[in-house]
Amino acid sequence: GEDVEQSLFLSVREGDSSVINCTYTDSSSTYLYWYKQEPGAGLQLLTYIFSNMDMKQDQRLTVLLNKKDKHLSLRIADTQTGDSAIYFCAESGGSQGNLIFGKGTKLSVKP
């Protein structure tokens, strides 16, 4: 079945770049998403990439997609303490029309 894998934890220092990685199994996914969940809050769409793209940049965020390897990454430049959150990778390959989520990567930013 469909599956999305990501590492559970990442710790970086303020000002450094963060790279969160994700692998997925459904090659038919049309869109791939990154959601951000701050403590006590719901999921907020951070960015997304269409499956025929290799890269998407949006201010401090860069999404890289390697469709051959089914690998997606999110790079946050100049990471700030306010970026501390759980980041979920998701693909649009759900057979029930739903998104398939990874387990989430908890990003901790140290001053």
Place this chain on the structure above:
Amino acid sequence: DADVTQTPRNRITKTGKRIMLECSQTKGHDRMYWYRQDPGLGLRLIYYSFDVKDINKGEISDGYSVSRQAQAKFSLSLESAIPNQTALYFCATSDLWGSEAFFGQGTRLTVV
């Protein structure tokens, strides 16, 4: 106002009690979903509905039921709550198949 509103935000209930979680959306979308989030497990789909007359089970529907009262309203019920249903529950809505999902703020449910 939020696009997706869940009530209550927090709830503590006793084992065996029936409880309903409510969700309403202002996006005008047909598709609505209920997910459950557990630490280290990500989000798992409980039920989904593609329109008022269409309701389907997700991967973990046992012990839950839903009602789609209107296009904008989708409620989740626990018929007889048990402690392992303690979790964070999210309602979501989307427009097209596999498109961006808009989430509510979540309901933290504790079953004691």
